[in-house]
Amino acid sequence: MSMRCTVCHRPYEGPHNHYVCPHCGGSIESPVDLQSDSERLRRAIREGSSDGIWGYRDFFHVPADAQPVTMGEGGTPLIHTDRLGRLYGMEGLYLKNETLNPSGTYKDRFATVAMTLARAEGIREVAIGSAGNAAAAVAAYAAKAGMECYIMLPPGAVKERAWQNMAYGGHFIYGMGGVNDCVAMAEDGEAIFGWKNMCTTMMNNPLACDGYKTIAYEIARSMHFDVPDYVICPVGGGIIISKVYKGFEEMKALGLIDRLPKMVAVQAAGCAPLVKAYQEGKKATEKWENGSTIAFAIFDPVTFEGVTALDTVRRSGGLAIALPDEEILEAMRACAKLEAVIPEPASAATIAAAAKLHRDGVIGGKDKAVCVLTGSGLRDLKLFSQEDVQVPEVQPGDMEALRRAVAFYQERGESGHDA
Numbered sequence: 001m002s003m004r005c006t007v008c009h010r011p012y013e014g015p016h017n018h019y020v021c022p023h024c025g026g027s028i029e030s031p032v033d034l035q036s037d038s039e040r041l042r043r044a045i046r047e048g049s050s051d052g053i054w055g056y057r058d059f060f061h062v063p064a065d066a067q068p069v070t071m072g073e074g075g076t077p078l079i080h081t082d083r084l085g086r087l088y089g090m091e092g093l094y095l096k097n098e099t100l101n102p103s104g105t106y107k108d109r110f111a112t113v114a115m116t117l118a119r120a121e122g123i124r125e126v127a128i129g130s131a132g133n134a135a136a137a138v139a140a141y142a143a144k145a146g147m148e149c150y151i152m153l154p155p156g157a158v159k160e161r162a163w164q165n166m167a168y169g170g171h172f173i174y175g176m177g178g179v180n181d182c183v184a185m186a187e188d189g190e191a192i193f194g195w196k197n198m199c200t201t202m203m204n205n206p207l208a209c210d211g212y213k214t215i216a217y218e219i220a221r222s223m224h225f226d227v228p229d230y231v232i233c234p235v236g237g238g239i240i241i242s243k244v245y246k247g248f249e250e251m252k253a254l255g256l257i258d259r260l261p262k263m264v265a266v267q268a269a270g271c272a273p274l275v276k277a278y279q280e281g282k283k284a285t286e287k288w289e290n291g292s293t294i295a296f297a298i299f300d301p302v303t304f305e306g307v308t309a310l311d312t313v314r315r316s317g318g319l320a321i322a323l324p325d326e327e328i329l330e331a332m333r334a335c336a337k338l339e340a341v342i343p344e345p346a347s348a349a350t351i352a353a354a355a356k357l358h359r360d361g362v363i364g365g366k367d368k369a370v371c372v373l374t375g376s377g378l379r380d381l382k383l384f385s386q387e388d389v390q391v392p393e394v395q396p397g398d399m400e401a402l403r404r405a406v407a408f409y410q411e412r413g414e415s416g417h418d419a
């Protein structure tokens with residue numbers, strides 16, 4: 001299996017637990033042979049998978065005899081928005097609903113491959129440092145595989161994420177400091193405890209990150225291989241945006257599609273190292289100091305795969321944009337109310353970005369734009385509570401009070417139906 005840099009394409013010969021191109025700082029990949037049996041590969045994508053993401057197995061490097069650790073991840077719907085698109089004046093606004101994955105995020109597409117590889121190698125203990133979602137995905141698949149899993153989350157992590165990790169039986173540790181410190185802890189612990197660091201980066205687990213390419217195959221198939229104009233991804237470490245684009249590039253090389261989408265990288269204004277580097281025309285990101293945002297899943301001061309994500313955005317002819325928390329929360333609530341999909345803030349940022357880029361005249365009203373809703377907001381319901389609203393109370397049998405309660409909502413003019 002040959003490895004190379006995704007950016008400068010030079011062969012990689014460095015260490016096998018921390019992969020970075022020594023020449024350009026790009027991420028390392030193991031390319032798929034698209035030539036030898038291209039008809040078989042085309043068929044896999046055309047037919048889709050009824051077996052999680054494992055119907056696309058030929059696009060990952062997993063030993064042929066490895067039994068997948070799987071829970072039906074992937075195969076998520078691409079939703080054409082009716083009411084949300086109308087709100088923004090966008091006819092071609094789509095949502096790739098990754099909130100439906102087993103642990104609630106697209107990171108399950110990584111975890112299923114990572115845990116399958118780990119089990120095939122005879123590994124019995126894994127560890128991961130994370131803001132919450134990556135750990136939840138790895139803890140879930142570790143539980144399914146019957147492996148010990150050590151979890152390091154910063155004390156500021158959203159409580160619901162911490163509880164979800166505990167529910168899966170992860171051995172929970174508060175890593176004092178930030179996400180980056182937790183990530184380093186899991187990596188440094190490898191030499192001491194012999195566990196496998198399951199960090200969801202190409203830097204640590206380049207082969208498992210290939211699981212994310214399946215998002216592109218599914219989007220293309222859902223759209224009958226009529227490629228969207230824009231694919232909009234949140235950027236934390238910069239992996240999902242890079243791997244989704246790689247999936248589209250593979251399909252183009254296979255002749256399944258005739259053009260490529262423009263990739264839009266979205267960050268929160270309170271922590272936007274990639275957007276800053278993009279705007280300044282730089283090739284690499286710098287650490288963001290003293291950031292803060294409600295979108296904790298993309299609150300990554302260090303963009304681990306910054307060089308690659310910047311290259312992806314530019315290569316695709318796309319762009320990078322940052323949104324303030326208020327716009328992210330507004331988009332999140334609108335999506336829940338109008339499309340009945342509840343994304344978490346990091347994911348809703350893509351919707352806020354689509355709306356903003358349409359207002360700015362970048363995305364046309366008829367352009368097709370896909371927002372990748374990476375994670376579920378069902379664990380963030382407190383962001384939806386309307387504490388300013390006095391909810392009416394009605395005693396049993398008090399029809400007069402019930403009449404007043406109904407009138408209360410009629411007067412607010414929020415019947416929920418379109419005018």
Ligand SMILES: *Cc1c(COP(=O)(O)O)cnc(C)c1O
Nearest residue numbers: 133236237238239240297374375
């Ligand atoms: C991890 C995560 C992201 C960021 O993805 P990267 O691949 O690190 O750029 C976005 N949204 C959610 C919900 C996440 O959990």
Ligand SMILES: [Zn+2]
Nearest residue numbers: 005008021024
């Ligand atoms: Zn390189």
